[in-house]
Amino acid sequence: MVSSLAALRGPAVTLVDDPFAQASRACLQYHEDALVLIEDGTIRAFGPYAELRDTVPDGITPEHFPGHLLAPGFIDTHVHYPQLQMIGAFGAQLLEWLDTYTFPAEMSFADAAHAERVAKLFLRELLRAGTTTAMVYCTVHPHSVEAFFAESERFNTRMIAGKVLMDRNAPSPLLDTAQRGHDESLALIERWHGRGRQLYCVTPRFAPTSTDAQLEAAAALLKSRDGLFLQTHLCENPGEVEWVRELFPARSSYLDVYAHAGLVRPRSMFGHAVHMHEHDFCTCHQTGAGLAHCPTSNLFLGSGLFKLFEATDPRRPVKVGLGTDVGAGTSLSQLQTLNEAYKVAALAGHKLDAVQGFYLATLGSARALGFDDRLGRLAPGHEADICVLDPHATPLMAFRAGYCASIEELLFMLMTLGDDRAVRATYVAGQRVYDRDRAGDPFHLPDAA
């Protein structure tokens, strides 16, 4: 087989370690003029262009992005693709929001053609935002998962997704049973988990919509194959926390409901975790479970303020990733999500610096997913999922960039003013699948592997 080679050149930035555990400056790698050499979808070399130029094989001309920033593709650790049609819906907190907007939207996914339409749009909007990996909730309908993975496979994106499990406290068209949810999930696992770059995530929506029997079935599913993920919601809203206390009176906390069922483990990702006690953070630290910080959603629904700097306390650090939580979140852009994460931290008296911010959106999310050996960095051996950021995307950004005296200032400007307009191009496994400036359709399905 002939290997496929590609090379990118330009200013480049990547995280190399955890800036919540050590000085930010030591965690950021920046090259003013870098080369990324890619072979068969994997980064083979990354470093200063002057040092690596001679390694570029004859016949390969690096795609050059002067004035831009090459960066690892963003990772979104919590998002609902069926909720695109209700993003920005007015006036409700979590439980009323589910009844008024979420469940009706998800019921429309009984129509497989609708699921396919939305999956196509969703994948493209992620790529437009520079996001190359996401952990995604589908609906209770198995064909919603089918539609999502099929579209992801076309783009060859590394995606993690699963069928929502709900066997109580939701409209009957959206309910499965513990047994049916198990069997449908298992069939999807057998069909999709590890096929190409697709990975399966066991997905009980949250404790109030699953019986003990269903949570136990979810734990059994996690044992069915190696490398499966789990996603669910945790401690998002005070009314929800109180409801869980009523539904599970024997459990010591909301997280204990999941721990008791055997669901708190590495590769488990709990969305929100706004109303957590120290004991819960300790449990996450000890088990290696991750938390998805979803600031635009928490602000939009009035859920509360995630305690980022408590969660990441170096004395017992919890792995934290960044999530958009669309449709309660208000943007698929991780730059805009960081804009709000900064403000949420500021309200608690902390300063989220740009290095910490970009860590959350890339390497930190990869670590929370247990995937940092191949995602979230520009480094040899990592999968070549790369976004090209444009610090001059708008007249205001271009003007402001002229006053940035350091790479940290430029990154902070990007995470404050940037959004999908600041993503010039997105590469998936070394192939350019999105080009903002391409005339006509900016999306391009990769050549068949």
Ligand SMILES: [Zn+2]
């Ligand atoms: Zn959610």
